[in-house]
Amino acid sequence: MSEKHPHRLPSDIGGEAGGAVDTVDHGMKFWERQANALRSVLSRKKIVRTDELRRAAEELGERYAQLAYFEITTSALRTLMLEKGYMTEQELDAKMKEVRARFDVPDEMESPVKKQAIAK
Amino acid sequence: MSPTPDPGLRRSDGALDSRLSGNHGTLAGQPSSYTPAPGRRFNVGDRVRVKRSFPPGHRRTPSYVRGKAGEIERVCGAFPNPEELAYGFDGEPKKVLYRVRFAQKDVWPSYGGPEQDIIEMEIYEHWLEPA
Numbered sequence: 001m002s003e004k005h006p007h008r009l010p011s012d013i014g015g016e017a018g019g020a021v022d023t024v025d026h027g028m029k030f031w032e033r034q035a036n037a038l039r040s041v042l043s044r045k046k047i048v049r050t051d052e053l054r055r056a057a058e059e060l061g062e063r064y065a066q067l068a069y070f071e072i073t074t075s076a077l078r079t080l081m082l083e084k085g086y087m088t089e090q091e092l093d094a095k096m097k098e099v100r101a102r103f104d105v106p107d108e109m110e111s112p113v114k115k116q117a118i119a120k
Numbered sequence: 121m122s123p124t125p126d127p128g129l130r131r132s133d134g135a136l137d138s139r140l141s142g143n144h145g146t147l148a149g150q151p152s153s154y155t156p157a158p159g160r161r162f163n164v165g166d167r168v169r170v171k172r173s174f175p176p177g178h179r180r181t182p183s184y185v186r187g188k189a190g191e192i193e194r195v196c197g198a199f200p201n202p203e204e205l206a207y208g209f210d211g212e213p214k215k216v217l218y219r220v221r222f223a224q225k226d227v228w229p230s231y232g233g234p235e236q237d238i239i240e241m242e243i244y245e246h247w248l249e250p251a
Contacts, residue, residue, distance in 0.1 A: 005174035005183065006174070006176075007174050007175060007176040007177070007179075008174075008183055009178075009179070012182055012183050014182045014183070014184045014185075015184040015228065049205050049206075049208075051178065051202040051203075051205035051206040052205065052206055052207070052208060054178065054206065055177075055178035055206035055207065058178060083208070084208070
């Protein structure tokens with residue numbers, strides 16, 4: 001058992017009892033591929049650093065344990081892009097609204113391009 | 121002819137740490153990521169204790185090892201400080217990174233495994249004190 005302290009990060013769980021490990025390969029959803037590619041490009045261009053992404057992920061606090069892996073990394077990426085002034089929250093909200101309307105995608109996202117290809 | 125070994129790669133008993141002398145792990149002709157750390161505070165074999173400190177922010181030392189004593193297993197090199205990089209700064213001055221070896225029974229008070237079990241982890245110099 002390791003020491004409890006006020007600044008314990010949600011990722012700092014070494015030695016704690018964990019739940020069951022999900023060993024099923026869930027693959028990657030369409031948006032996860034897109035978001036991960038964006039993160040890779042921004043890292044490669046040195047616009048964001050791994051250490052910054054980790055820090056922004058840790059700042060999710062209690063939400064950290066509730067989110068899935070790509071939700072955590074994408075949320076961290078959002079934080080950094082706002083922090084660094086690459087976009088404003090208003091711009092992001094407007095863009096998200098626009099993209100949602102354009103694709104009209106269900107929750108379980110599938111590539112619309114792939115869907116069209118299958119339908120043909 | 122092999123280069124003169126860095127004295128820091130010698131263990132406290134004077135023996136040269138074979139893992140760190142000469143060819144240190146080159147892959148397919150790529151240069152090793154090992155970087156010299158001339159101004160370092162500790163050498164292989166030194167006893168160290170991890171600071172029992174709990175500051176806020178992005179910290180690279182797990183809580184469970186804070187306050188625990190171990191031994192320097194190797195000098196990994198000097199690297200930009202990740203605790204500064206995490207906030208968008210350049211991580212300078214670089215910090216010396218060590219691999220520290222701990223006895224499992226020293227890390228976990230109720231450890232029930234074999235006496236000789238160890239755990240090793242990389243810890244930056246500013247988290248270490250002489251033990």
